[in-house]
Amino acid sequence: MMPSGRLTCLGLRPTIKFFTMELVQLKPIDNDMEQRTLQLPGYAPYEYLLVLEPHEELKNRVKTVKEEFASNYQHEMAKWGQAHITLINFVQYAMMEQRVINKLKLLAMGLPAIKVNLKDFGSFPSHTIYINVTSKVPVVNMVKTLRDAQSLLKINNDNKAHFITEPHLTVARKLQPWQYEKAWLEYEHKNFTASFIADHLLLLRRKVGLEKNGPYQKIASFKLENLPVFTTQGALF
Numbered sequence: 001m002m003p004s005g006r007l008t009c010l011g012l013r014p015t016i017k018f019f020t021m022e023l024v025q026l027k028p029i030d031n032d033m034e035q036r037t038l039q040l041p042g043y044a045p046y047e048y049l050l051v052l053e054p055h056e057e058l059k060n061r062v063k064t065v066k067e068e069f070a071s072n073y074q075h076e077m078a079k080w081g082q083a084h085i086t087l088i089n090f091v092q093y094a095m096m097e098q099r100v101i102n103k104l105k106l107l108a109m110g111l112p113a114i115k116v117n118l119k120d121f122g123s124f125p126s127h128t129i130y131i132n133v134t135s136k137v138p139v140v141n142m143v144k145t146l147r148d149a150q151s152l153l154k155i156n157n158d159n160k161a162h163f164i165t166e167p168h169l170t171v172a173r174k175l176q177p178w179q180y181e182k183a184w185l186e187y188e189h190k191n192f193t194a195s196f197i198a199d200h201l202l203l204l205r206r207k208v209g210l211e212k213n214g215p216y217q218k219i220a221s222f223k224l225e226n227l228p229v230f231t232t233q234g235a236l237f
Contacts (some may be wrong), residue, residue, distance in 0.1 A: 042095030045155060045208040049216055050104065050146070051084040052116060052139070052198040054169075059083045061194065062131070062169065069129070069172050073179045078172035081215070084202070085116065085133060085169050087143050090153040090161035091208060101220050103149045104203060108222035111145060113199040114138040118169060121187040126180040129187050130168040135195075139167040199224050 054062070062083035070078040092100060117135040124130075133139060143163050153161035175183070200223050204216035 050088040112226035
């Protein structure tokens with residue numbers, strides 16, 4: 001990960017909501033010329049997430065689940081961030097941001113809103129516990145369409161975008177083995193049922209190198225309009 005002191009942060013509005021999520025790490029840049037380039041305006045790299053966001057009532061329910069986990073299993077990180085389902089995570093330069101936004105907006109225009117069903121809990125042994133997404137197919141199909149933007153979502157050949165294949169809603173991650181083992185004994189039998197209509201995508205970002213996986217900030221929202229392909233193509237002109 002590159003030192004945060006070398007990165008230039010863009011100005012952000014004060015009313016921005018915050019999210020947290022783990023992201024693939026940038027591979028180090030060894031070339032001195034490339035490192036000097038990163039200090040130029042527009043070359044500050046950011047980590048981005050494209051996510052589905054539940055409605056407020058469901059976000060509050062998930063918040064309660066996360067807070068209970070944090071308290072019961074001594075894992076403060078579980079309380080961080082708002083509920084969301086990650087579709088893509090990637091790293092890109094600030095100067096590319098508007099092009100990325102324009103492309104994602106165009107793709108979202110052609111996508112339909114989908115119903116997302118959540119049921120009980122699952123895990124990635126031995127570090128993460130999450131709420132299951134049982135309606136995986138429409139989410140995965142959405143991600144397949146979004147792959148059309150992948151050429152804009154890579155900062156270099158060593159840091160390409162990651163498109164999810166197993167949609168889930170994280171409760172707690174980066175667990176120590178004892179936390180995972182103890183918590184999973186409870187959560188593999190615990191019940192949770194909910195659903196929501198995903199009618200928009202959110203794009204979040206944070207500065208590369210931000211200590212302790214700091215908060216992501218909302219920078220754009222894209223409405224899912226299910227417009228014909230020729231209509232979305234016409235929006236380019």
